[in-house]
Amino acid sequence: MIEISGNDFAREFETAAVELLEAQLARAPIREELEQSGWSESLWTSLVDAGWLDVMLPRNLGGLGLGLQDMAGVFTAVGRYLVPGPVFDNAVAAPLVVSRATRAEHLSNLIAGRTRISLADGAAGGQAAGTRPAVRNGRLFGAVDLVRLGGVVDHLLVVVEDPEPTLVLADVAATGLTLHRRHSFDPYVECASVGFDGAEFEPLFEDCPEDRARAAAGIAELRDAARLLFACETAGNARHMLDRAVLYAKEREQFGRPIGAFQSIQHLLAGLATKQTTLEAACEQGLGSWYSEPSRRYVDAATAKAIAAEVGRAVGEGALQVHGGIAFTREFPLHRWHVHALGLQGLYGDQRAIATELGNLLVGTEFALW
């Protein structure tokens, strides 16, 4: 359980999210849609109606104007209940960007119209810098290899770093934009590759030094937010798998007693619980320093994501082991969480990629330690 001292909103929103999801997932049609396609339009509508997208939206656009900390509990709930959809993109990325953008009108309109967007950022897929989106003569070129949920949205919020950092909006139906849906092992996250070949776009910032700095800060903030909230989502996901494994260990009997009474299973689960606790604590730390200076925010978000990458996978592998054969059948649902965690593991860098990134900063410069 992730707790942020002095913040009751996060807990309240989490409780509300859990209630909503329990109710929605109790409905057979939604469960069937999810099982068949990994997507349920009516589940998405219900969470939009519940106001998930409004929490961080500025008040002048009709939102609650709250912060990222307040959304943390929602993301752990998303992880625990395996909620599909571009929640981060619409409930976090769009509000963060719209509040920083100097040409925010188009994005405000999309938000007001409940148009779904996906964040298209080459950094999410660890893509080489030279292949990422670039603006040339007022048109968009390059590609983003990994756009989560690229197949269910109408607009892309594109991170551009060449020739200067900026953020732009692109309509997926624009000419010069091609979108390939990609086969995924995780039916809950349909992915797409997006190519830009002279595509039109709507700028969100002016082309002046001040705006470039604003955009650069916005991109950094987006990426920190992604790492931190995907860490929270992973924490929720892993919490679910760990809880299921503990429950199974209490119920499943072999050799005349619950398997949870065997020391090997006990210690396996206790090791996972140690990892899980560390992950939750690291998420708290990242959330707690969200409003600190950007370098502290960056380090704590990166650290939380690195720990999430390791723990999410390890808890899944351990939970599979505790469950034994049943876990490897498609009809037993555990694997959905595990495969989803594998996808989260790689987004914005796995533990080794982030450790190398941090290690280079630490070794190379007088980078602040604790």
Add this chain to the structure above:
Amino acid sequence: MIEISGNDFAREFETAAVELLEAQLARAPIREELEQSGWSESLWTSLVDAGWLDVMLPRNLGGLGLGLQDMAGVFTAVGRYLVPGPVFDNAVAAPLVVSRATRAEHLSNLIAGRTRISLADGAAGGQAAGTRPAVRNGRLFGAVDLVRLGGVVDHLLVVVEDPEPTLVLADVAATGLTLHRRHSFDPYVECASVGFDGAEFEPLFEDCPEDRARAAAGIAELRDAARLLFACETAGNARHMLDRAVLYAKEREQFGRPIGAFQSIQHLLAGLATKQTTLEAACEQGLGSWYSEPSRRYVDAATAKAIAAEVGRAVGEGALQVHGGIAFTREFPLHRWHVHALGLQGLYGDQRAIATELGNLLVGTEFALW
């Protein structure tokens, strides 16, 4: 236990070595010498008298003219009984080199006179190429940072790779040669750094293309031999630690039963036994292909050493854990084996260094697989 099919010598020599060591180590003065200084001149004399240095020595020099396979069992015994001294250098390196050298007379005389030598090879300590021994104008320059047992020998067998590969002999008392004994955590392996600043030497090969090729092949063989036999020594060392831990787990009682009846200890030890068995099998594989083509020999020796590096340390750490507090007291002898294994782990590369070396070969070229 390491077995080489179709070779009874190795087993016989091992049995003889074990008998010798049991008898010698039962003698209180030798035990005391070892406990105080990690070195016993009379133990060394006894194994020289038992003929350890003669097994691989060519027959024309009064040896048995046997091969490296036949010495494998001696090295596992060295590991199990934690025998100090430059056994590899004198029982393996010197015979291998003397049988290849074209100017072998000086080395033959040293061998005949039972003069102790150490192998001085920059590769053992993973030293940067530019700092290793080089011949300039007929004199020796450069350094070897890590010479095992450098403090108890009279002569060094020096690997030179610059300007051309060759092997030479240097008297530790020669002018231009400085030898610094280095503090070691392993009293059984006194180490030294050796510096050459225009030191005289005795060449073992002529300075002609044919001899350079012979020397290069000799150096490659020496290094493969070192990796393989240090892997065998590690296997013996780890076998001792595993056996002690199993014995302790059977005897030590907690909560009214032997700790070996607890699944956590059972599984810890079973995991170590799996590693240990793999190490012994890898040593067998390396020994079995010793007479194959050099690339096969190289790969199997490197693989055995990489596995030894990982297993030796892991078994030691596991054995410490099983023993608990007692293992961390100086008077309980287990730590001697463990610290010795740490030293062996790094010699000629630990698991990561060797994996990187092999990986680069595999990725870079059409290197033969199995």
Add this chain to the structure above:
Amino acid sequence: MTSPASVEPQALEAYRNSARTWLADFAPPPLPQDYRLRTGALREWHSTLYRSGWVGIDWPSEHGGQGLSLEHALIFIEESARAGAPQPFGAIGLHVVGPTLLRYGTRQQLERFAEPLLSGAETWCQGFSEPDAGSDLASLRTRAVVEDDGFVLTGQKIWTSWADDSDWCAVLARTDPDRPKHKGISYLLVDMHAPGVTVRPITQITGDAEFCEVFFEDVRVPRSNLLGPLHGGWELAMHTLGHERSGYALRRRAELEVSYRNLLDAIRREGSGSDVAAEIGTAYVTLSGLSALSRRAVRRARNAEVPSPLDSVDKLALAKGEQQLFGTALDLLGSHRAAPLTRGTSLDGAQIVKDYLHGRAASVYGGSEQIQLTIVAERLLGLPRAR
């Protein structure tokens, strides 16, 4: 026990060459993705192999085998894996049921079952595990009521590979519920076409459906289909599991080497950094360790030292090696772990994710990691039994 002399290396090398040549000529069929079509192709492949003398290589010739050594059989397995050829369709029969049949079968049973098993005319599955008897196999509940002329079988089995395509099933059933649980079990050869047998395939998380549930409802099994002694099936089960472990490790190792080769080829096409070198080198070292263990397993088999607790060592090392190899491969997919079809990488992401998931099961099937560790602790190391 006398140790048969090992086979001449030259003879083995010649055999390897002939296998390689034959496999190059009779290029194995590219397997269709469709499961039904694939099993058809596999049956055909089995038949081709049998006609060419590549099935039952180390079986006695009086029972339709080639009468060669285990080393010969292993050579064909290795070469076959390297050529990318699938295993013969009747792998369960050949490797799991077959050795137990050879060891415990009566003359009549061998005459009836051996040759069709080898030829692939009759395929086999293995009915050991049950929903409530996984690691604790001896707690199985499937009953076979003893009658004059045979048995009446009722119960449920699970994790039965390829049961829906099998003609026969080797079933462990409780024939005496009153005895201690290990001592009331018999080993029955059950006709899968008999009335009362129902099969339900289970789709795995890899998307394949090789496992099945099998339901027996008052299935009549003639007395002649009892293998080994009545109520004495536990010994046969242990024999089967020991052979399964050691044989499986040998075959699976050859397959892992092929997977490794494919991974390496992709990395070579791609170019790579030093970090990849360490990972790919580590995987190589691990697989070399498995290869070294397999030499020992062959030696044990030749000396009739099977089953042995060292089979469990092999299985543990194999599972760890498989998980390490495919875990590394998954890591190399980077951010594309779950969406593995990626522009600009030559790694076969879809295959890697499947292999990874299959690898996670390697520490579960055929006796879980926990069970193997306990076997090693108690039987190899002689530690006191855990209570």
Add this chain to the structure above:
Amino acid sequence: MTSPASVEPQALEAYRNSARTWLADFAPPPLPQDYRLRTGALREWHSTLYRSGWVGIDWPSEHGGQGLSLEHALIFIEESARAGAPQPFGAIGLHVVGPTLLRYGTRQQLERFAEPLLSGAETWCQGFSEPDAGSDLASLRTRAVVEDDGFVLTGQKIWTSWADDSDWCAVLARTDPDRPKHKGISYLLVDMHAPGVTVRPITQITGDAEFCEVFFEDVRVPRSNLLGPLHGGWELAMHTLGHERSGYALRRRAELEVSYRNLLDAIRREGSGSDVAAEIGTAYVTLSGLSALSRRAVRRARNAEVPSPLDSVDKLALAKGEQQLFGTALDLLGSHRAAPLTRGTSLDGAQIVKDYLHGRAASVYGGSEQIQLTIVAERLLGLPRAR
């Protein structure tokens, strides 16, 4: 239970600054290598700290403390570690015995013992473990025979840190051999200068000798030195161990960060490859995880949720983190692991090997890894008791 309001961040920051300034001014003494001289210097340091108000920071002021919060105490621990200052000599008294004394001591006992404990005038050691009662602490055999005016203590303790320099020892002894083993134990405060007490230092594999064996032979302990109820010592022992775990983890974490900083400094001086970056980054992430856990531990302590099974989580994470950090450092020594004084490397090899060996003991002392895992499994996860 009400949760006290957390302390104002500004107040804490000011406290941190004053600690930092004081530590910079009163540079801690460079410790002599000689053990005797070193303990002398450490005693002096404790005394300096006490006089300046840096000891007993979170102890109630009526017992000689500063009456501040746990956060304040932790800030001083962190800053002290960062300044390279040693812990005060009476660490066992302050962190292990002290909290139990505060919780269970009578007014008279507190008046007698609290102030000299804080000032360092009297130093303490902890006599829990015995040669045959390690993980199974409750099986301890040291007896304290109850007499009219007190107890007569006989037995042997082991792993008693700094016993040879201690004035008092907190001893667990069996006062009723006829009760179930957890229910016949009492917690006694024993004068180490009393007749019948003998101490034998144990040299560790790091070369230090902080641990001792302590022998009690008919040592008389007055009735007034019984802490808590007669035969009720087990509850006190659990309280002590819980505090020891959580407090130790907090202090040790700060020390690990200093070790990390030293390692990083050496690597920066040396230059390095990308492989080192991954390792050093991984260690940073691990230590950040411990730092995050410590924030939670402070929250628990503030809410009086100690002892908790989460203390065992912290201890497990700490031991793993420590082993990972120093294992990495050892690996960075390359081939020079056992002969650590190397030309041309700025890594302090001798210190790294010592730290590595100390780290291996981290999963043994204060309750082994196995014990902690069982506590987490049964008390945090609610798994059934292992039999």
